Amino acid sequence: MQQQPLSDDLFRPVERDAEEAEKIAGPSLSYWKDAWRRFKKNKLALFGIIVLLILTFMAIFGSAISGYNYHNTSLINANQSPSGEHWFGTDALGRDMFSRTWYGARISLFIGLTAAIIDIIIGMIWGAVAGFVGGKVDEYMMRIADVLIGIPYLLVVILLMVVMEPGLFTIIIAMTLTGWINMARIVRGQVLSMKSDEYVMAARSLGASTPRVLFRHLIPNTLGEILVTLTLTIPNAIFTEAFLSYLGLGVPAPMASWGTMSSEGVKAMQYYPWELFFPAFFICLTMLAFNVIGDGMRDSLDPKERR
Amino acid sequence: MGRYLTKRVLFILVSLFFIVTLTFFLMKAAPGGPFTTEKGIPPEIKQGLREFYGLDNPWYQQYFDYLVSVAQWDFGPSFKYKGQSVNDIISRSFPVSLILGLEAVFIALGFGVLFGCIAALRHNRLADYAAMVIAVFGISVPNFILASLLQYIFALKLNWLPVARFEGWEYTILPAVALSAMPLAFVARLMRSSMLEELGSDYVKTAKAKGIKQSVVTYRHAIRNAIMPVVSYLGPLLAAILTGSFVVEKIFGIPGLGNEFVTSITNRDYTTIMGVTVFYSVLLLFSILIVDIIYGLIDPRIKLSGGKGK
Amino acid sequence: MEKNHVLEVNDLKVSFDTYGGEVQAVRGVNFHLKKSETLAIVGESGSGKSVTAQSIMQLIPQPPGRFKGGSVIFNDEDLTKKSTKQMEAIRGKDIGMIFQDPMTSLNPTMTVGRQIMEGMIKHQNLSKAEASERALELLNLVGIPNPEARLKQYPHQFSGGMRQRAVIAIALACNPKVLIADEPTTALDVTIQAQILDLMRELQDKFETAIILITHDLGVVANMAQRVAVMYGGKIVETGTVDELFYGAKHPYTWGLLASMPKLGSEDEDLLAIPGTPPDLADPPKGCPFAARCPHAMKVCTEQMPEYTELSETQKTACWLLDERAPKVEAPEAARIGG
Numbered sequence: 023m024q025q026q027p028l029s030d031d032l033f034r035p036v037e038r039d040a041e042e043a044e045k046i047a048g049p050s051l052s053y054w055k056d057a058w059r060r061f062k063k064n065k066l067a068l069f070g071i072i073v074l075l076i077l078t079f080m081a082i083f084g085s086a087i088s089g090y091n092y093h094n095t096s097l098i099n100a101n102q103s104p105s106g107e108h109w110f111g112t113d114a115l116g117r118d119m120f121s122r123t124w125y126g127a128r129i130s131l132f133i134g135l136t137a138a139i140i141d142i143i144i145g146m147i148w149g150a151v152a153g154f155v156g157g158k159v160d161e162y163m164m165r166i167a168d169v170l171i172g173i174p175y176l177l178v179v180i181l182l183m184v185v186m187e188p189g190l191f192t193i194i195i196a197m198t199l200t201g202w203i204n205m206a207r208i209v210r211g212q213v214l215s216m217k218s219d220e221y222v223m224a225a226r227s228l229g230a231s232t233p234r235v236l237f238r239h240l241i242p243n244t245l246g247e248i249l250v251t252l253t254l255t256i257p258n259a260i261f262t263e264a265f266l267s268y269l270g271l272g273v274p275a276p277m278a279s280w281g282t283m284s285s286e287g288v289k290a291m292q293y294y295p296w297e298l299f300f301p302a303f304f305i306c307l308t309m310l311a312f313n314v315i316g317d318g319m320r321d322s323l324d325p326k327e328r329r
Numbered sequence: 330m331g332r333y334l335t336k337r338v339l340f341i342l343v344s345l346f347f348i349v350t351l352t353f354f355l356m357k358a359a360p361g362g363p364f365t366t367e368k369g370i371p372p373e374i375k376q377g378l379r380e381f382y383g384l385d386n387p388w389y390q391q392y393f394d395y396l397v398s399v400a401q402w403d404f405g406p407s408f409k410y411k412g413q414s415v416n417d418i419i420s421r422s423f424p425v426s427l428i429l430g431l432e433a434v435f436i437a438l439g440f441g442v443l444f445g446c447i448a449a450l451r452h453n454r455l456a457d458y459a460a461m462v463i464a465v466f467g468i469s470v471p472n473f474i475l476a477s478l479l480q481y482i483f484a485l486k487l488n489w490l491p492v493a494r495f496e497g498w499e500y501t502i503l504p505a506v507a508l509s510a511m512p513l514a515f516v517a518r519l520m521r522s523s524m525l526e527e528l529g530s531d532y533v534k535t536a537k538a539k540g541i542k543q544s545v546v547t548y549r550h551a552i553r554n555a556i557m558p559v560v561s562y563l564g565p566l567l568a569a570i571l572t573g574s575f576v577v578e579k580i581f582g583i584p585g586l587g588n589e590f591v592t593s594i595t596n597r598d599y600t601t602i603m604g605v606t607v608f609y610s611v612l613l614l615f616s617i618l619i620v621d622i623i624y625g626l627i628d629p630r631i632k633l634s635g636g637k638g639k
Numbered sequence: 640m641e642k643n644h645v646l647e648v649n650d651l652k653v654s655f656d657t658y659g660g661e662v663q664a665v666r667g668v669n670f671h672l673k674k675s676e677t678l679a680i681v682g683e684s685g686s687g688k689s690v691t692a693q694s695i696m697q698l699i700p701q702p703p704g705r706f707k708g709g710s711v712i713f714n715d716e717d718l719t720k721k722s723t724k725q726m727e728a729i730r731g732k733d734i735g736m737i738f739q740d741p742m743t744s745l746n747p748t749m750t751v752g753r754q755i756m757e758g759m760i761k762h763q764n765l766s767k768a769e770a771s772e773r774a775l776e777l778l779n780l781v782g783i784p785n786p787e788a789r790l791k792q793y794p795h796q797f798s799g800g801m802r803q804r805a806v807i808a809i810a811l812a813c814n815p816k817v818l819i820a821d822e823p824t825t826a827l828d829v830t831i832q833a834q835i836l837d838l839m840r841e842l843q844d845k846f847e848t849a850i851i852l853i854t855h856d857l858g859v860v861a862n863m864a865q866r867v868a869v870m871y872g873g874k875i876v877e878t879g880t881v882d883e884l885f886y887g888a889k890h891p892y893t894w895g896l897l898a899s900m901p902k903l904g905s906e907d908e909d910l911l912a913i914p915g916t917p918p919d920l921a922d923p924p925k926g927c928p929f930a931a932r933c934p935h936a937m938k939v940c941t942e943q944m945p946e947y948t949e950l951s952e953t954q955k956t957a958c959w960l961l962d963e964r965a966p967k968v969e970a971p972e973a974a975r976i977g978g
Binding site for chain 1: 658937942959962964
C-alpha cells in the first residue's frame with residue numbers, strides 16, 4: 023500500500039451514534055418491493071406485460087377500429103388477402119378478419135380470465151376451509167379433491183361439452199368443474215404451514231391478531247403462488263378452448279374465438295394462409311406472454327433468489 | 330407396498346366409479362341420446378341398445394346394469410355403426426394409437442431431458458437460450474396448429490414425408506413429433522430447472538471435492554436426482570399425449586382411437602363417447618399408478634407404504 | 640514455500656458477478672498451513688471464509704465467480720494455474736473437504752458406501768472389492784456401528800451426526816494431506832458437535848492431516864486449533880496462535896468476537912453483540928472494513944486500510960490503533976477470557 027504522510031488529526035476518534043452503525047449496509051426492501059425490483063430486471067417478463075396490455079386494449083377497442091363488424095358476411099368479398107381495405111384480409115364468408123381477430127381476443131381472454139378467477143375463488147374457499155378447520159373435515163374435503171383430480175380433466179370437459187347446450191358459459195363451467203382443485207391444494211398447503219410455521223408462531227406470540235396474521239403473513243405468502251398459478255391457468259384455459267374448437271365444441275357461431283378462428287383457418291391454410299396466421303399468431307403471442315410473465319414472477323418471488 | 334397398492338387401487342376404483350356414473354347420467358340427459366327413444370335410429374341399432382341397456386327398464390336398473398357390464402369390460406354397441414360394439418372399435422384402433430403414443434413419449438422424454446441438461450450445463454449461454462426458446466415455442470403453439478403446419482411444410486411443400494395415413498414407420502414421424510412437442514417443452518423446462526438446482530447442491534460439491542470429473546458428476550450424481558421431477562411429470566405427460574392424439578390423429582388421418590373418439594363426438598355417437606371415455610380413464614389412472622410405483626423404486630427416500638407423504 | 644508449510648495462500652482475490660455488480664468476496668487474503676496443524680479461519684457469514692476455502696480447491700463456479708489474483712501454493716505448485724483435469728487429480732487425493740450441512744452434502748440417491756468408494760476408485764485404482772473393504776474400515780474408523788449394513792444404506796437412513804461421520808470418511812478416504820472443514824459442526828446438535836470434533840482430532844493425530852477449520856464458533860476454535868486467522872469484509876484482520884488471540888488480541892473486531900462468546904461460570908447475563916452489519920462488498924470501503932462498526936474508529940480508518948503490524952513471530956494485526964499516533968485503547972473487560 024502506498025504510504026502517504028498521515029496527519030495526526032486523522033487519528034482522532036470518530037464520534038458516531040449506534041443508529042448510524044445499523045444503517046450501513048444497503049437499504050432493506052420490503053418483500054414485494056424487492057420482488058418487483060427483480061421482476062423489472064427481467065426484460066422478457068416486462069415485454070410479456072406490455073404485450074398483454076396491448077392485447078387487452080385491442081380486445082376492448084380493436085374490433086371497432088376497422089369500421090367493419092365481426093359478423094357481417096359479404097360473399098363477394100370472401101377470402102380476400104390483407105389489404106388497405108381489410109387489414110387482416112377476410113374469411114370464407116367475407117367477414118373482416120381484423121375486427122374478428124380482436125373480437126376473438128375478447129372472447130378468448132374472457133374465457134381464460136373468467137375460468138381462472140372462478141378456479142381461484144372456489145379453490146381458495148375450499149382450501150382455506152379445509153386448512154383452517156382441519157381434522158375430519160379437512161380429510162374428507164381433500165379425499166374428495168383426490169378423487170376428482172383422478173378424473174382426466176379434458177375428458178370431463180369434452181363429455182360436458184357434448185351434452186350441454188353449446189355456449190360461452192358452458193365452456194367456462196366445463197373447464198372450472200375440476201380446474202379449481204390445484205388451487206385448493208396450494209391454498210390448503212399454505213394455510214397448514216401457516217398454522218405451524220415458526221414465523222407465524224412468532225407473530226402470534228408477539229400478540230398479532232388473526233386478521234393481522236392473515237393479512238401480513240398468509241396472503242403475502244400465498245399471493246405469490248396464486249399469481250404464478252394464475253399465469254398458468256389463463257393460457258391453459260385459452261388453450262383448452264382452442265382445442266375444443268378444433269373438435270367442434272367451441273363457442274357457437276356467430277361468436278368467434280381465436281380457437282374457432284384458427285380451426286377454421288387450418289382448413290383454408292393452403293390457399294388463404296392469413297386466415298390461420300392472424301388468430302394462430304395471437305394465440306401463440308398470448309401464450310408466450312403469459313409464460314414469460316409466469317417465469318419472471320416465479321423467479322422474482324422466490325426468496326432464494328434474493329440478492 | 331401391499332397396503333400402498335391396495336389403497337391406490339381403491340382410490341382409482343372410486344374415481345372410475347365417479348366417471349362411469351357421470352358419463353351415464355350425462356348421456357341420459359343428452360338430448361337425442363341413446364336413452365331417448367327418438368326416431369331416425371336404424372332399427373338394428375335400436376334393437377341392440379334395447380338389449381344392452383334395457384331401455385324399457387327404470388333408470389336405476391339401467392344404471393346398475395351399465396355398472397355391471399362396464400365392470401365386465403363390456404361397453405355395449407355403437408350408437409351409429411351397425412353391428413359394431415365399442416369394444417370392437419377400441420381393440421381395432423387402440424394398438425395404432427399405442428404405437429404412436431409410445432413413440433411420442435420417447436421423443437418427449439429423450440429430447441426433453443437432453444435439451445434440459447444441455448441448457449443447465451450451459452446456463453446463460455447460447456445453447457441454454459436456444460433450448461429455452463424451443464421450449465417456449467413448444468408450449469405456446471396449440472397442437473392442432475403445429476400439426477397442420479408440420480404437415481403443410483414437410484409433407485405438402487417439401488415432400489419429405491408422407492402427408493397422411495398409417496402405412497409404415499415414416500408415416501409416424503410427423504404425427505409423433507407434433508404429439509410430443511408440448512410435453513417435450515415441459516420436460517425440457519422441468520429438467521433444466523431441476524438440473525440447475527442439483528448442480529448447485531452441496532452433494533455435487535462433495536463429489537467434485539472428491540476429484541470426480543465434471544462429466545461424471547453430471548451423469549452419475551446430478552442427472553439421477555434431477556430426473557425425479559420429470560418422472561413425477563410422466564402422468565400429466567401421458568394425459569397430454571393422449572388428448573393430443575385426438576387432434577393429431579385426425580389431422581394425419583391415422584386410424585387410431587383418438588381419431589375414432591373425435592369422429593364419435595362429431596357424430597354424437599354417445600355410446601362410443603361413453604365407452605372410450607371410461608377406457609381412457611382406466612388407461613390414465615393405471616398409468617399414473619405405474620409411474621408412481623416406478624418413482625418409488627428409483628427414489629430410495631420414498632417407501633411405498635400406507636398414505637402418501639404430504 | 641517454507642519447508643514445513645503444506646499450503647500457502649498469497650494475496651487471494653475472488654469476486655462474484657451478481658445483478659448488483661461485482662461483489663469482492665475475498666480481497667487479498669494471506670495465510671499458510673503447517674504440517675499436521677489446525678488453522679482456524681474465523682468470521683461471520685459473508686466475511687469470505689467459505690469462498691476462501693472453496694477457492695483453495697478451485698471449486699468456485701465460474702461464472703458467477705471470478706478469480707482475480709493471488710496464488711494457492713501446494714507442493715510447490717500454484718493450484719490457481721492448474722487445469723481442471725490436474726485439479727481433479729488433487730481434489731480428494733491430496734486435499735479433502737467437508738461441507739457444512741451433512742443433510743445436503745450426501746447424494747440422496749446413492750448408497751453411502753458407493754459415495755465413499757467413488758474417490759478411492761478414482762485416485763488409488765482400487766478394484767470395487769478392495770474399495771469396499773477400505774470403505775468398511777473407514778466407517779469403522781469414523782465410529783459408525785454396524786458398518787457392513789450401513790455401507791449399503793442411503794443417506795436418509797442416517798442421522799445427522801452419522802452423516803457427518805460419513806462425510807468425514809469420504810473426505811479422508813485417500814488420506815489427504817490437507818483437510819478443509821467448512822463449518823463441520825454448525826448444523827449439528829451440541830453433544831454431536833463435541834463427538835465430531837473429537838473424531839476429527841483423533842483422525843488428525845492418526846493421519847497427520849493438516850486441517851483448515853472454518854467456523855464462526857470460538858469455542859470450536861479453542862477446542863481444535865493451534866492458530867487462528869480472523870476474517871472480516873474479505874480480508875484477514877488479525878492472525879496469531881490461539882493463545883495470542885484469546886489472551887492478547889489487538890484488533891477491535893477480535894475483541895468483539897471474544898466478547899460475544901458465552902463464558903462458562905460467568906455472571907454476566909447478556910452476551911455482547913457487535914452492533915451493525917458487515918460492509919457491502921459490492922462497494923467495499925476503501926479503509927478498514929470494520930471501521931463503520933468499530934467503537935474506536937478514527938478518521939484514518941475510513942481513509943486507508945492499515946498495514947499488518949507484526950506483534951510477534953506469529954501474531955499479525957491490521958489495525959490503526961497499533962500506530963503510535965493513535966490513542967491507547969485497551970481490550971474491553973468482556974473480551975477477556977477467564978477474567
